[in-house]
Structure formats: C-alpha cells, structure tokens
Amino acid sequence: MTQTGPFQRVNTVSAPLKGSFPLDHEGACKYEMLKYMCCLHEKNQQNTECRELAKQYFSCRMEKGLMEKDEWHKLGYGDKKE
Amino acid sequence: VGMMSCLGRFSPLLPSTSSSLGRLLGKRGLNTVPRSTLRLRLVRETDRVQCRFFNLSSGKGGNRETRDTLYYVLSIGVIAIGVTFAAIPAYRIFCEQTSFGGLTQVAKDFEKIANMEKVKDRLIRVQFNSDVPSSMRWEFRPQQHEIYVHPGETALAFYTAKNPTDKPIVGISSYNLTPFQAAYYFNKIQCFCFEEQILNPGEQVDLPVFFYIDPDYANDPSLEYLDNILLSYTFFEAKNNLVLPSPFDPKNRPNEKALEKMKEPIKKEGKK
Numbered sequence: 001m002t003q004t005g006p007f008q009r010v011n012t013v014s015a016p017l018k019g020s021f022p023l024d025h026e027g028a029c030k031y032e033m034l035k036y037m038c039c040l041h042e043k044n045q046q047n048t049e050c051r052e053l054a055k056q057y058f059s060c061r062m063e064k065g066l067m068e069k070d071e072w073h074k075l076g077y078g079d080k081k082e
Numbered sequence: 083v084g085m086m087s088c089l090g091r092f093s094p095l096l097p098s099t100s101s102s103l104g105r106l107l108g109k110r111g112l113n114t115v116p117r118s119t120l121r122l123r124l125v126r127e128t129d130r131v132q133c134r135f136f137n138l139s140s141g142k143g144g145n146r147e148t149r150d151t152l153y154y155v156l157s158i159g160v161i162a163i164g165v166t167f168a169a170i171p172a173y174r175i176f177c178e179q180t181s182f183g184g185l186t187q188v189a190k191d192f193e194k195i196a197n198m199e200k201v202k203d204r205l206i207r208v209q210f211n212s213d214v215p216s217s218m219r220w221e222f223r224p225q226q227h228e229i230y231v232h233p234g235e236t237a238l239a240f241y242t243a244k245n246p247t248d249k250p251i252v253g254i255s256s257y258n259l260t261p262f263q264a265a266y267y268f269n270k271i272q273c274f275c276f277e278e279q280i281l282n283p284g285e286q287v288d289l290p291v292f293f294y295i296d297p298d299y300a301n302d303p304s305l306e307y308l309d310n311i312l313l314s315y316t317f318f319e320a321k322n323n324l325v326l327p328s329p330f331d332p333k334n335r336p337n338e339k340a341l342e343k344m345k346e347p348i349k350k351e352g353k354k
Contacts, residue, residue: 015276016270016271016272016273016275016292017191017192017269017270017271017272018271018272018292019272019277020272020273020274020275020276020277021272021273021274021289021290021292023274023279023280023281023287023289024287024288025282025285025287027287027288029288030288033240033288033290036238036240037225037226037240040226040229041226044230045226045227045228045229045230046229046230047229047230047231047232047235047237047238048232048235051235051236051237054237054238057238057290058238058292067272070192073196074192074195074196075195075236075271075292076195076196076198076235076236076294077236078196
C-alpha cells in the first residue's frame with residue numbers, strides 16, 4: 001500500500017542520527033567484526049545474544065578513531081536491570 | 083415575458099404580495115399556524131424567490147436581497163473548497179507542533195535511545211538486501227541474510243564491498259525499507275549511506291549499519307501481525323570531475339589499424 005494522502009504517513013529517507021561511519025580501509029576492527037558475525041551465526045541470528053560483541057566492535061572503532069566517542073547509554077548499552 | 087410566465091404558474095395559489103407569509107405569522111404567531119399550510123406557503127415562497135433569481139440578469143425587477151444571498155452562498159462554497167485544499171498542509175503543521183499521534187519523526191535524540199525499553203514479546207526479523215546498478219563494478223553484499231531484533235534494542239549489521247577493478251571508484255549509497263508502515267519505526271543511528279565512499283583498487287571493506295526499532299512498534303495496531311522488515315541498500319557510482327571524451331576530438335577516432343582490417347575482406351571480394 002503505497003498510497004499517499006493527507007492522513008498517510010509519508011516515509012522520507014532520513015539521514016542517520018550520528019552520520020556516516022568512516023570506512024575502515026586498513027581493516028583495523030576486522031577481528032571484532034568477525035567475532036560478532038560468528039556469534040550471530042552460532043546463536044541463530046539473534047541480536048540479543050551478541051550485543052556484547054557489538055559493543056566490543058564499537059569500542060575498537062572508537063579507539064582507532066573510526067567512530068565518535070559516545071557514552072554507552074547513549075548507544076543503547078546502558079546498565080539496566082532486566 | 084419570462085417573469086410573467088413564471089409567476090403565472092403560481093399566481094392562482096399565492097396571495098398577491100410577497101409579505102403574505104410575514105403577515106400570516108405576525109397575526110397568529112408561528113406555533114398556531116397549521117404545519118401543512120405553512121409548508122405549502124414556504125414552498126411557494128421559495129418558488130417565487132427562485133423565479134426572481136432567473137430575472138436578475140435582466141436588471142429590472144432584480145431583488146437586491148436575493149442577489150446578496152446568492153453571493154453569500156457562493157462565497158461559502160468557495161471558502162469550503164479552499165478549506166479542503168488548505169487542510170493538508172495545515173494538518174501537517176498541526177501534527178508537527180503538537181506531535182499528535184506521534185506522527186513526527188524528527189530529531190530522534192540520544193535521550194530516547196538511553197531511556198527506551200526493550201519489548202520482549204515482539205521479535206522482528208530484519209532481512210538485508212543489496213543492489214548495485216549494472217554499471218557499478220563494486221561487489222556489494224550483506225554479511226548476514228537476516229537478524230532477529232527486539233524493538234527498543236540497538237543492533238549492528240554488516241555489509242561488505244569490494245572493488246575488484248584497478249581504478250579507485252567512488253560510491254554513494256541509499257537505502258529503502260519495506261513495508262512502509264514498519265519502516266516508520268526503523269531508526270538508524272549510524273550507517274554508511276548518503277556520503278561518498280572511495281574504494282581503492284582491490285580493496286575490501288566492512289560497512290556497518292547501527293540501527294534500532296522504536297518500541298512504539300509494538301503499540302501500532304496495523305503492525306500487530308507484521309514481523310518482517312526488509313532493508314535494501316543500493317550503491318551508486320559517484321563521479322567527480324568526470325570528463326567524457328568529446329566525439330568531436332580529432333584524436334578520438336577509432337583505431338586506424340582496426341579500420342584497415344575491416345576494409346580488407348571487402349576489397350578482396352570486389353576484386354573477385
């Protein structure tokens with residue numbers, strides 16, 4: 001249903017919140033990426049199980065200067081009691 | 083003549099003056115007049131008024147009151163049409179100002195990400211697709227076919243791009259999400275889209291996408307049975323300072339040797 005009208009939500013493609021990832025030309029964080037992909041493969045593509053490894057990937061990127069440093073709770077990794 | 087014939091239809095039934103109805107009401111009041119006669123008189127009065135309308139253009143006998151009434155009614159009609167046209171941007175502005183129904187999707191800030199709760203009873207399957215136009219020579223594919231995400235949880239996914247040629251190619255990507263109702267809740271924190279990315283010859287890079295699905299996904303009634311989202315990326319080639327060889331350039335001619343080779347079999351046949 002791609003009708004547009006006065007009461008339909010018109011989806012416009014929007015820019016990402018933090019912008020674009022700089023390209024990892026040297027493959028600096030490739031090891032963390034591979035660990036994350038292996039975890040996804042083992043846990044049957046469940047995101048919840050592999051979030052810690054994704055956090056490791058982001059910390060690698062931040063260290064190498066490929067991502068802006070941000071506090072973890074702003075990226076959804078806050079400490080919450082479940 | 084028109085007026086006479088028009089009135090002639092009704093004159094046997096009407097009192098001679100137009101204020102007959104007023105007189106009738108004035109003497110006895112509205113409540114005491116039997117309804118049937120009142121309706122009959124009202125119908126006749128409006129018929130008489132309509133007859134007067136048809137004679138407005140003639141100028142003589144045109145009743146100013148009826149002409150003014152006509153103008154008022156016409157202006158109300160025009161205003162109503164104008165309001166229907168103005169309602170569309172007005173509604174949008176209203177929604178933006180008041181966030182009515184959560185229709186605005188502007189400026190998702192970090193506070194929302196920090197405070198959002200994971201929705202445990204909904205599991206959304208996000209599938210990945212990649213496309214390149216046929217003229218783009220990158221190899222671009224997702225690293226995983228799908229990922230199962232809870233709304234309210236941030237997730238990471240990867241694509242790979244490789245430049246197998248011997249020249250650096252600049253690419254720029256765009257994305258698309260289907261179905262549209264679910265795409266409304268898909269928010270990207272960081273990705274690799276809308277900016278030019280250059281790949282050197284033979285280089286391969288991993289392209290991450292960091293996203294989350296809004297927890298309000300679970301509250302949308304139209305998405306109650308919808309658990310699949312397809313995220314599709316397309317990489318286009320971006321060309322800076324591209325100079326195409328001009329067809330009028332004398333140096334830009336087909337290879338002379340190739341032309342000679344093409345001509346030879348024709349000459350041989352001619353000789354025969």
